[in-house]
Amino acid sequence: MSTPRIKPATLKGFRDHLPGPMLAREGLIDTARSVYRSYGFSPIDTPALEYSEILLGKGGQESDKQLFRFTDQGNRDVAMRFDLTVPLARYAAQHLQEIGTPFKRYHIATVWRAEKPQKGRFREFMQCDFDTIGTTSNTADIETLFVIHDLMERLGFTDFTIRVNNRKLLNGLLETLALEDSTAEILRCLDKLGKIGRDRVAVEMQRVAGVTAAQAEGVLSLADCQGTSSEILDNLQPRISASEAGVEGIERLRELFQACARAGIPDNRVTLDPTIARGLDYYTGTIYETFLDALPGIGSVCSGGRYDDLAELFTSQALPGVGASLGLDRLLAAMQELHLTPAGTSTAAVLVTFFDANHSLDYLAIARRLRAEGIACEVFPDARPLGKQLKYADRKGFRLAVIAGADEFGENAWQIKDLREGEQHRVSDDNLAPTILDILD
């Protein structure tokens, strides 16, 4: 071909997924889906492209700047979605009659943000959200927590902590400190507690939110609450009892911890942290963050909360709800670091090697017979030296190789090579599938 060659390259901040990591991702998605479904959440999908006006201004100035936005062939101002929450709000407003409430959906899809790429941060990544819309009931908040818990457990994690709080508790405290008008600024400062420490947060609160040192101390005293969740709530109750919202927050948290105890969830897996606020202004009730005990530094791997009105920008119908988002790529990176992802890239257990070109139809036929028995297997496509084929099998991580040349065909037999144990068995044609099933078992 005389066409000049084009350099094969991906865009900055974008990446290809090779089979190994992709298998791990598919496994993670399967687990998430199966847990979501076990709670009655149904899947939806929305377009990657939306009218820009749908997306603009929903995630703050920073998010507007990060939009991949352009004018399409029909002169429309369009942009690629930067999260799955804004599309859900648009979707719920648009299809309310069809979907009805309560509406429980999950949405596992790609989003795009033109962020400055850095280690572990990409411009294209997957989100894995679930939400229950159309109810203010605390049972939905409790089940949201259960979903997060079951998800982590099913993914193979045993040592993780789900930190919960309730915005109403924070609002109640701010009310009693006469700070309700600076809620957003104060909570944004408070959210930095883990990162920059108490003293600097106190300074920032005074600077940004214009509070007094005493008021800042009043808010930060939340961090002094120690003990079990029930002790913390007992401690906070008298300080907040003048606030109706505060009392409601405490009651909802009490019920949540009762439900956890009743569900047999270990105490240390769900803890009350009265200082977490999650910066996003739209949270109004329960808040969730999930940390891996072994890798706290990577931040929360599953976060969410309750909001009063999902779609107020799109419809006059109030749509309260609660949900969370699994940080799929962050979790995948963590699972790789903790060796919780499978090795190898093979999706099949058995490689049928190709030894004798005259018998190609026999190799194809035995592979079909094995598949009919539920054994996934790949046929090597060419008659190459056996060593080369076994090297391929090793690299892809097949468990077994099935081998037959003139001798075996003459005697209606097969060799099974166990690539993990190094053993080799000779079996009759009839015994091939049963023997393989035995070994794989």
Next chain:
Amino acid sequence: MSTPRIKPATLKGFRDHLPGPMLAREGLIDTARSVYRSYGFSPIDTPALEYSEILLGKGGQESDKQLFRFTDQGNRDVAMRFDLTVPLARYAAQHLQEIGTPFKRYHIATVWRAEKPQKGRFREFMQCDFDTIGTTSNTADIETLFVIHDLMERLGFTDFTIRVNNRKLLNGLLETLALEDSTAEILRCLDKLGKIGRDRVAVEMQRVAGVTAAQAEGVLSLADCQGTSSEILDNLQPRISASEAGVEGIERLRELFQACARAGIPDNRVTLDPTIARGLDYYTGTIYETFLDALPGIGSVCSGGRYDDLAELFTSQALPGVGASLGLDRLLAAMQELHLTPAGTSTAAVLVTFFDANHSLDYLAIARRLRAEGIACEVFPDARPLGKQLKYADRKGFRLAVIAGADEFGENAWQIKDLREGEQHRVSDDNLAPTILDILD
């Protein structure tokens, strides 16, 4: 809120996926994945956005015009992928050292084309491709056919026809008619045979490819070949025997039909159609098209073929291969028309109704117990009239509702309402899970 409302709307040619169709799509993807994996194909993914130069000129002028293309924040000329083949070519060239050959991958992902929207045609749709790269072996062609066959069967279709051909057979015939220099034009005309009929194709061949009436007749005589695949090949063999390529095409097709017979695939499911060419210039060998006998009008639902060199624009290393693409959205539409998709949108079998607000933790607890027994169930979040909850259950398509009020809690019992049969059973707490499992079985 004082913000003016934004009209919730999707872009022209784009659409939301509601839970019902989305469940069907997830089912289809799961089946495709499971079949691909049973043959040893591994998943990959590539970015939605590529440098425009990677995508431009790869699908012809029409496809260039349909690109969603723009300048990003870093002043890069970028575009959204319009298929999964060009990204695979770029990917294979870029990662050849890591992936090695043979390389068997599947890729299930969204692509975008700014086509004129029409019934069943959208600007965003999913493709579901599988390919075997790095081998010219006919065993890979045969397994490609097997994958298509198994896929259709596993999706619940019994009456379908996979039409195969081999470009070499067509090339051989054109060679013997001294038409090898007009191959591309002639094959594009021939591809219209099913749509516009023999006479008009003959006229078009003369007009577009400058062939004589006798030459056009020579090509179109292919359509007269009747009988079994083996009879057709016997008939064609003497006419093509002067062409080395033609003979190879015939030999490969013979082996493919032998393999089908040996695999017990019914004769009428795989037929030889010497007139299909598939317009795309890059096919060089076996060609596949799949039609539903009940809905031939929707066109091929799974098509593909063999190519000599996937990535010649990106690398000097020759990468021959063979693969096919499942027309996921087209097939979904067909499955809906043939009632092969599930009714209802519930992902859970059981709805735990919420009858008595004092017992919310009991409803949550029983749902957890049922889930632990493998029974997916949803808890209605609010204490609403039972009639309303059962209407919700009907609409979402739950099979069973579990009900308990003061009476049942007093006696440690539950009501199970079978929403399909209309029966109601009262069972003790101990018997709840076993009875549900019995009914669902």
